[in-house]
Amino acid sequence: MTRILAITNQKGGVGKTTTTINLAASLAAADKRVLLIDLDPQGNATMGSGIDKHALEHTVYHVLLRYQSMAAVRIVTKHGKYHLVPANQDLAGAEVELVDLSQREARLKTALQAVQNEYDYILMDCPPALNLLTLNGLCAAHAVIIPMQCEYYALEGLSDLINTIQKVRANFNSMLCIEGLLRTMFDPRNLLAQQVSDQLKEHFGNKVYRTVIPRNIRLAEAPGFGIPVLYHDKQSKGARAYLALAQEILDKPGPNSKDDDRDERQQ
Ligand code: ADP
Ligand code: MG
Numbered sequence: 001m002t003r004i005l006a007i008t009n010q011k012g013g014v015g016k017t018t019t020t021i022n023l024a025a026s027l028a029a030a031d032k033r034v035l036l037i038d039l040d041p042q043g044n045a046t047m048g049s050g051i052d053k054h055a056l057e058h059t060v061y062h063v064l065l066r067y068q069s070m071a072a073v074r075i076v077t078k079h080g081k082y083h084l085v086p087a088n089q090d091l092a093g094a095e096v097e098l099v100d101l102s103q104r105e106a107r108l109k110t111a112l113q114a115v116q117n118e119y120d121y122i123l124m125d126c127p128p129a130l131n132l133l134t135l136n137g138l139c140a141a142h143a144v145i146i147p148m149q150c151e152y153y154a155l156e157g158l159s160d161l162i163n164t165i166q167k168v169r170a171n172f173n174s175m176l177c178i179e180g181l182l183r184t185m186f187d188p189r190n191l192l193a194q195q196v197s198d199q200l201k202e203h204f205g206n207k208v209y210r211t212v213i214p215r216n217i218r219l220a221e222a223p224g225f226g227i228p229v230l231y232h233d234k235q236s237k238g239a240r241a242y243l244a245l246a247q248e249i250l251d252k253p254g255p256n257s258k259d260d261d262r263d264e265r266q267q
Pocket of ligand 1: 011012013014015016017018019044128184185186213214215216217219220221223238
């Protein structure tokens with residue numbers, strides 16, 4: 001069964017793109033078939049996967065506007081381990097162009113139907129806003145992964161995001177659930193980070209991934225080479241953390257298990 005996951009948080013700079021690229025590479029390293037969809041006009045997941053966003057004729061923009069199919073637009077990444085539906089600045093116009101069109105929030109979901117069975121995991125890197133692009137991601141997804149830094153305003157932002165998820169669930173996608181909350185750029189010596197982390201676990205229980213992503217320079221360097229950290233420095237703390245996250249996701253009980261039902265009621 002294909003698992004479709006939106007990596008989302010309306011806050012910028014929390015590690016969404018870093019998580020999407022490195023989780024895609026880590027799941028692919030475990031022999032899973034992975035498609036990464038870049039939903040951010042900044043195209044950082046595209047560049048970080050080794051694809052020049054300026055040289056693209058077709059992107060996810062053309063898929064959303066129904067000029068191209070998903071199959072026509074996807075490309076194999078530089079290291080060849082996962083497929084990418086790229087994005088660039090063109091996508092910034094999509095929001096305005098989609099407003100008056102039918103099924104504007106379900107375009108990605110519809111376009112995915114033709115290819116989704118070819119993949120075990122489809123990961124969508126959402127932009128830092130609760131806009132129509134993110135809404136397309138949330139409507140297409142089975143679940144969301146929320147990367148977050150454990151800092152003072154993190155929990156406040158989280159409640160806005162959870163409200164949005166509940167609205168999407170009520171109006172568009174009744175199956176949508178939270179796959180997990182991921183603590184990123186974590187510094188265990190920072191007392192505030194520890195306190196926020198404890199509060200997160202108190203509120204969200206085992207929805208908080210056991211795996212913590214540390215602050216690690218190799219993770220910040222890798223996009224400059226257009227490769228996931230796994231191919232930049234496999235022994236780095238960052239590479240090992242994302243491999244551990246992939247394993248935690250692979251080991252998770254299925255969405256219909258009893259454990260998962262209990263978690264959902266606690267949210
Ligand atoms: P978002 O997609 O949420 O805006 P990014 O993944 O682009 O966030 O991360 C923001 C910045 O922080 C980038 O420069 C990225 O390289 C860096 N970064 C992300 N995660 C880490 C980490 N664990 N350690 C060090 N730097 C990181
Ligand atoms: Mg990003």
